Amino acid sequence: MKKSILLEKYPVYSLEINKNETSYKSVKEIISYFEKLVNEHNIAQFIATFDHYAHTTKIGGAINEEILDAQNIVFCFGKAIPNTKMLAARPRSIGVCELKDSFVVDFLEAPNEDMNKLMEDWAKAVANL
Numbered sequence: 001m002k003k004s005i006l007l008e009k010y011p012v013y014s015l016e017i018n019k020n021e022t023s024y025k026s027v028k029e030i031i032s033y034f035e036k037l038v039n040e041h042n043i044a045q046f047i048a049t050f051d052h053y054a055h056t057t058k059i060g061g062a063i064n065e066e067i068l069d070a071q072n073i074v075f076c077f078g079k080a081i082p083n084t085k086m087l088a089a090r091p092r093s094i095g096v097c098e099l100k101d102s103f104v105v106d107f108l109e110a111p112n113e114d115m116n117k118l119m120e121d122w123a124k125a126v127a128n129l
Helices: 025-042 052-058 084-089 113-124
Strands: 002-006 010-018 045-049 070-076 092-098 102-108
Touching: 010 113, 025 045, 025 070, 025 092, 025 102, 045 052, 052 070, 092 113, 102 113
Parallel strands: none
Antiparallel strands: 002 010, 010 102, 045 070, 070 092, 092 102
8 A cells, every 4th residue: 555645735545456366357347345344344434435536427528548447436434523623634534446467445534544544445455366
């Protein structure tokens, strides 16, 4: 997993997985895998999936030519609302992109270290061969 800063302020965790390192054949399969994990988690709540590629294509937006598919799973780990600002950090989203020879999993750093580690573990498990 690599941590980088997007647009000079957003901490993003990224993992690129070669297609020969996973049994998953599509972004949809990986999103389904994450949805299963979210639904099995004792705190997490599944919210939605978002086909970012289809949306961006529909509105005539620019898509990097290397990206073949791009979707997000949206969910929440929130078990407390200690202040109003916490809602700005929720819900969580994991993005999955397909490139020619790999899949890329990205997510913003979570304010809760344990939940961030969990998302890292979930992402790393996509490389299952």
